[in-house]
Amino acid sequence: MANQSPAKPGVPNSVQPSGTAPKAGATSKDMQLDTFSVNPENEALRTNHGVKISDDQNTLKLGERGPSLLEDFIMREKITHFDHERIPERIVHARGAGAHGFFQVYEAQTELTKAAFLRDPAVKTPVYVRFSTVQGSRGSADTVRDVRGFSVKFYTEEGNYDFVGNNMPVFFIQDAIKFPDFVHAVKPEPHNEIPQGASAHDTFWDFVSLVPESMHMVLWVMSDRGIPQSLRLMEGFGIHTFRLVNAAGKSRFVKFHWRPVLGSYSLLWDEAQKLAGKDPDFNRRDLWNAIEQGDFPEWELGVQIVEEEDEHKFDFDLLDPTKIIPEELVPIKMLGKMTLNRNPDNYFAETEQVAFCPGHIVPGIDFSNDPLLQGRLFSYTDTQISRLGGPNFHQLPINRPVTPNVNNQRDAMHQSSIHRGQASYEPNSIAGNWPKETPAAAVDGGFETYHERVSGEKIRKRSESFADHYSQATLFWKSMSAPEQDHIVAAYQFELSKVEREFIRQRVVDNLANIDPVLAQRVAEALGLTPAAPTQPGSAKSKSGKAGVDVSPSLSLMSKVKPGIKSTQIAILAAKGADPKSIAAAKTALTAAGAHVKVIAPMLGEVAPGIFADATIAGMPSIAFDAVFLACGEASAKALSASGDARHYVLEAYKHLKAIAAVGYGRDVLQASHLPVSEEGVLSGDTANVDAVVADFIEAIGKHRVWSRAAKAASVPA
Numbered sequence: 001m002a003n004q005s006p007a008k009p010g011v012p013n014s015v016q017p018s019g020t021a022p023k024a025g026a027t028s029k030d031m032q033l034d035t036f037s038v039n040p041e042n043e044a045l046r047t048n049h050g051v052k053i054s055d056d057q058n059t060l061k062l063g064e065r066g067p068s069l070l071e072d073f074i075m076r077e078k079i080t081h082f083d084h085e086r087i088p089e090r091i092v093h094a095r096g097a098g099a100h101g102f103f104q105v106y107e108a109q110t111e112l113t114k115a116a117f118l119r120d121p122a123v124k125t126p127v128y129v130r131f132s133t134v135q136g137s138r139g140s141a142d143t144v145r146d147v148r149g150f151s152v153k154f155y156t157e158e159g160n161y162d163f164v165g166n167n168m169p170v171f172f173i174q175d176a177i178k179f180p181d182f183v184h185a186v187k188p189e190p191h192n193e194i195p196q197g198a199s200a201h202d203t204f205w206d207f208v209s210l211v212p213e214s215m216h217m218v219l220w221v222m223s224d225r226g227i228p229q230s231l232r233l234m235e236g237f238g239i240h241t242f243r244l245v246n247a248a249g250k251s252r253f254v255k256f257h258w259r260p261v262l263g264s265y266s267l268l269w270d271e272a273q274k275l276a277g278k279d280p281d282f283n284r285r286d287l288w289n290a291i292e293q294g295d296f297p298e299w300e301l302g303v304q305i306v307e308e309e310d311e312h313k314f315d316f317d318l319l320d321p322t323k324i325i326p327e328e329l330v331p332i333k334m335l336g337k338m339t340l341n342r343n344p345d346n347y348f349a350e351t352e353q354v355a356f357c358p359g360h361i362v363p364g365i366d367f368s369n370d371p372l373l374q375g376r377l378f379s380y381t382d383t384q385i386s387r388l389g390g391p392n393f394h395q396l397p398i399n400r401p402v403t404p405n406v407n408n409q410r411d412a413m414h415q416s417s418i419h420r421g422q423a424s425y426e427p428n429s430i431a432g433n434w435p436k437e438t439p440a441a442a443v444d445g446g447f448e449t450y451h452e453r454v455s456g457e458k459i460r461k462r463s464e465s466f467a468d469h470y471s472q473a474t475l476f477w478k479s480m481s482a483p484e485q486d487h488i489v490a491a492y493q494f495e496l497s498k499v500e501r502e503f504i505r506q507r508v509v510d511n512l513a514n515i516d517p518v519l520a521q522r523v524a525e526a527l528g529l530t531p532a533a534p535t536q537p538g539s540a541k542s543k544s545g546k547a548g549v550d551v552s553p554s555l556s557l558m559s560k561v562k563p564g565i566k567s568t569q570i571a572i573l574a575a576k577g578a579d580p581k582s583i584a585a586a587k588t589a590l591t592a593a594g595a596h597v598k599v600i601a602p603m604l605g606e607v608a609p610g611i612f613a614d615a616t617i618a619g620m621p622s623i624a625f626d627a628v629f630l631a632c633g634e635a636s637a638k639a640l641s642a643s644g645d646a647r648h649y650v651l652e653a654y655k656h657l658k659a660i661a662a663v664g665y666g667r668d669v670l671q672a673s674h675l676p677v678s679e680e681g682v683l684s685g686d687t688a689n690v691d692a693v694v695a696d697f698i699e700a701i702g703k704h705r706v707w708s709r710a711a712k713a714a715s716v717p718a
Ligand code: HDE
Pocket: 090, 091, 092, 093, 096, 130, 131, 132, 148, 149, 150, 151, 164, 165, 166, 171, 175, 176, 177, 179, 237, 238, 239, 240, 354, 355, 356, 372, 373, 375, 376, 379, 380, 381, 383, 384
């Protein structure tokens, strides 16, 4: 059947306001994006060239049974466009999720920088953020062990500033020229394109074990930081040392940090692996849902500041991207807060087409000579030229600054501006020499590079000050809590068990001996190996007598747990015959504390008068939740106790160190699962005491995991 045209006569079918934006509080970027959005509502179906289409069901044919006619410009246009709908995915960081929001500085940072967005607490600077994994392709799973990208485009009043960081504060290599080698090694292997979204394979471990500068970063990846529970709950780091420059031209070195307001948490490896199959979109779904539910993710932006004259006071080189500045040596000063409050309207137009580059900076921010950063400044714009099809990618709506971007750059693929005038060069006298340069100034000036004095020989050489590859790895290992150390050991054991060549496994273990003999020994045991004696032992103590620390408690995720249960996900496990009063009481208290509660049952439908299941046991497994509550009547408890899937649900939550609560007959399900009815993190009571049980449950969830249960949980089959 041909479509009936719903078009209103006289309404142009070009740029229409979208259905979702802008709302009250819209930023300048929201309003700019809105002028590009297209809303199909009440519009006639037309060709790309504006002709109304009367039949979108049938190709033009010679007779009802064909053949099809080349003349069919409507079919040809549709198929041709479809044939070209995909663009190359990013060579790294291909899988990502994005969101809109804003950044606001707490107070004017005039002494630190002349950057306008850091000088005025009244200004809300629009941002677009993209989080990503690194190794896997666009369709890979979210919860793999990997580094996460953390990119923020600030649409400032002085042009775009791109923060292009990661969720770990160091990197694998010290010099950009090694990046293609590193990426070739970590990506799926070239002969069979295996494995997807994983570093557990020979080429990765071959490369990193031959490049000891990677050892510190590899340890971070093997730690719980490699499997964040949520994109909303991970820290972000600029990694390199940058400069902030004030209006008087004074420069200071800085390291940038993003700290989630709700704290930082990670998955357990078993959860991460299962989620990769049961919900490969786990992290992006969580980000999307949080924003839709009004749980707007927030991060504080902080800086560690080092005065120019203190550049050489540390045990390591500030230009070496494989090193952190321990917070115990230089504390973080919080500058402001970022809030993500709007999901994108269109994944491709926004998240896929956004193009970041660490070279996009504004007056008041500048680079350091970190050789990894210097290489990145070139790579990012270069890669967009093939990924986004030419040098005009800055004209894509998501990439446009909210300032004008007038200059004499002309033409090229996909030019979408109509540049007026005859003079596209400077100097010119026929157009009054417009557009003109702006001299550098304290306010609203042109960009001026920091006047750094440098001299030296042209040379291809790594600085001696970059040579200690193990001490900070040792510091990281020593700063972990016991469960975190256990997880690191298990991660190395898992990854190396997937490496086919024994000489590579041996080389890794030998490298680990330089970090810590106990770490090396524990990893080696599971691989049937013996570590060699350390050749360049790292030391958590300062080797040079310069500033150093033995242990840095702020490196442990245990120090990041924040009180409260805001935005956690709680499952109420029930079956037909559940106890409606307990469910209602638990729901009310948990929701009031900021959690999101779902009733999970073997089947959809009513589980108690007026209470319906939100999802099934198979559809939303326990790994999708932070805690499990059992509120059963007798019949419900009987059904759950008899169900292997239901008992597995509770056992799995127990194994993953989650808080569990049971009231009334709910305790029978724990017993049927051979679990204790009461111990730390397992709360239970009569239905008359439901409020008290829920209060203890909330406190237990706030601790994130019941670490004291770890040894017992290891024997639970789930
Ligand atoms: Fe990247 N990196 N990178 N990288 N990187 C890319 O740019 C590159 C490095 C990071 O959400 C690419 O647009 C080189 C460090 C993020 O779109 C590419 C070197 C850090 C993203 C590129 C590095 C990062 C990228 C691929 C070594 C943390 C995703 C697609 C000198 C500070 C951005 C693209 C997004 C993406 C090059 C090392 C973070 C090829 C040459 C260190 C978060 O240009």
